Amino acid sequence: MRIERISNKQGVFTIILFVVGVSSIFTTGIEAGNDLWLSVICSVIFAIPAVAIYARINYLYPGKDLFDILEICFGKILGKIVGLLYVWFAFHLSSLVVRDFGEFYVTVAAPETPMIVPMLFVTLLNIWIIKEGIETIGKFVEIYVPFIIGLIIITVLLLIPQMEIDNLKPLLYNGIKPVLKGAFTDFSFPFGEIVIFTMIFSSIKKKGLSHFKIYFSGLFISGFIILISSTTDLLVLGADRVSEVYFPSYDAVRRLNVGNFIQRMEIVVSVVFLIGGFVKLSVCSLAACKGLTKVFGFKDYRFIVTPVALVKLNLAYLISDSIMDFISWSTHVWKYYAFPFQVVLPVIIVIVAEVKSRKSNLKKT
């Protein structure tokens, strides 16, 4: 057995790339229209209690995964059933990310290529990095995060001449309701998915309160980056255009033009998506493989990586017929489908875990 440990810094960076990666090409929460930036702030505020619950779950049982905690809290059979539900959630999320890769590449860069080609290569790389373990993901992330954040800040600064402040007006024209709807979508798509980290953060080096620190600094930094990038999209393109196109950031950065010299910088968005999406894919598949092996009672997860990744590739290929189908599914169905995994089940788990850990503490003293 290899040692699987990541430092606090690597944990924070993994959360940042996990959240920012895929959201850098899809601007979610566009139901809010002109008030998109307000709904991003609201969704970060909604995410604070949810993330506190995830951190508390990890804090109560240090060194244990969500799947171990489920078995401790609910007993063997019920714990395994809930564990399988979470395995399905992580697995499904990872296959959606693979599909994102395919759709983005085919729509934006190479329309004649069959979609299976980019998805196949991403999956092969993914198999490799998961077999190397979580430490490799941590090092990968540590190298790339400053690079990614720098790229995003530079593009935003260069886009300032194309921005029109009128795109933000009028403020709250339709009332607060669309803002809250957008905040719910924003919560379920990038921020609530942090629940996946409860399944892999048994490998944090330091124990104790550092879980809260990691989760919250990850949430706030990534929330700030998403706020900046979606507000930039809104300022450059306007609310109508953002809701029309599939990849608004790509369209916004395409307009970048500094003195007819620096232009056609779309590749920056592709690089951010490529690296961030790859980290998200690795984290989700790692969670799925670990969960599957834990539920069936194996010690090491590495042997199962390849078949799981291949099933994931198949699922990503058949999950929807076209990009329209895919985008409409992820905007209309995903938020309700993800809600039980992101909020309802963690609340139940944290209540049971509190009661059980208090009881065991009483027995000890």
Next chain:
Amino acid sequence: MFILVIIFYAIIGVTEIYLLAKKKMKKEIYVYSILLCFSFTISMLLSFGVKVPSPANLIEKVVFAIVGEK
């Protein structure tokens, strides 16, 4: 197309099962082969152009039956 799929799965299956058999992990080999066969079946069906039902539609129906919104 389906010949490519068969070759791909054969290479992966033979190499990885060989490695597992070297370490004498019997239980792991069973789980591995079941999952790989499942994946292989779906891949073959897709390569023949059969329309495999997507779980997304099922999830959509269940979700909208509960939430009651379209």
